[in-house]
Amino acid sequence: MNTHSQEQMGTREGSGRPAPSSGCKELGIKLPVPPEPFGAYVEAVQTGHLLFLSGMLPTEGHVAKFIGRVGAELDVEAGRKAAHLAALNVLAVARQAIWDRSTK
Numbered sequence: 001m002n003t004h005s006q007e008q009m010g011t012r013e014g015s016g017r018p019a020p021s022s023g024c025k026e027l028g029i030k031l032p033v034p035p036e037p038f039g040a041y042v043e044a045v046q047t048g049h050l051l052f053l054s055g056m057l058p059t060e061g062h063v064a065k066f067i068g069r070v071g072a073e074l075d076v077e078a079g080r081k082a083a084h085l086a087a088l089n090v091l092a093v094a095r096q097a098i099w100d101r102s103t104k
Contacts, residue, residue, distance in 0.1 A: 024091070029088070031088060031091055031092045031095060032060065032085075032088055032089065032092050033061070033092065034089070034092040034093045034095075034096045035057070035059045035060065035061060035062070035089050035092070035093070036061060036062045037055055038055060038057070038059075038062070039055070041054055041055060042054070043055055043056075043093050043097075044093050044094065044096070044097035046097060046098065051094055051097060051098060053090060053093055053094065053097075056086055056089050056090045056093065057086055057089070058081075058082040058083070058085040058086045058089070059085070059089065060085070065082070065085060066078060066079075066081065066082035066085070
């Protein structure tokens, strides 16, 4: 594990943990608002030190931005954008589930 100082890791005062969006800011990435679930399920469940996520799709709010398969309905660039958006949604939901709850 890296042994960066608290300043390098972007920790919040008193928490001892790095803010999850600090690395994103350094990379110029803005996390979206966590998407709304499309059904009756919980997006994130934490058990001990594990976080289980479900329903992570390339959505904004309650709207699917990409529908289809790469090579069929989507070209490679659209597939890349869909994967990027889904990954940002994963980070946003994880931030909300772990960080936002623990800092309230």
